Amino acid sequence: MVLTARHAGTVAVIRLDGRLVLSPALQQLKTRIDKLIAAKTTSGLILDLSAVPDMDSAGVGELLTIHTSVTRRGLKVALAGVNRRVQEVLDITRLDGLFAICQDEKSALEHLSQA
Template sequence: MRIRTRFQEGVAVVSIEGDVDMYTSPELRSALSELTGERVPRIVLDLGAVPFMDSSGIATLVQTLKEARPYGGEVRLAAPGKNVLRILELSNLMALFPIHGSVEEALRGEA
């Protein structure tokens, strides 16, 4: 898995490439905790290159949201493929995260 973080207009765009599972999720959790630790107001997770995510990946997303909410931070998901979408659905997380078709839409706040 590869993680790249860039900042655009104060928004942290985190691009993830590869499977997010029990092996790789600690690295993602650490990268995202760094952002919430700095109280970054909006984090966009680009999931376009994530073919698979398991429950540890889901737990990482929820943890990030839990860390961001107390300071008014926001976590948006962008471009999830059908596998990741299905796992989000199965985990009942669709209502918890704003989900956008692309990073650009997430940056603009469009559904």
């Protein structure tokens, strides 16, 4: 999995490219997010999953960990570009009710600006 991080204004955007499965990349994701949300200027987080074909239980666990870390800091988090297969996993695990799931980065930015 390849991680690309940037800011869109005060919102941190992380684009994931590859499977969200048990691998050393999951720990890299958590470390990268912790650094991004530690910045006082960060107001929210978007995880762009448009290039994530699927995920396993480790990926689900990592999303839960990320959600907890972000919300404990008083920030909002949104998922963008979720495909059908990943959406099914989110539905089955009931994470679809925990995360704001947006069609794309633009709609996620709009959602976070209203939150």
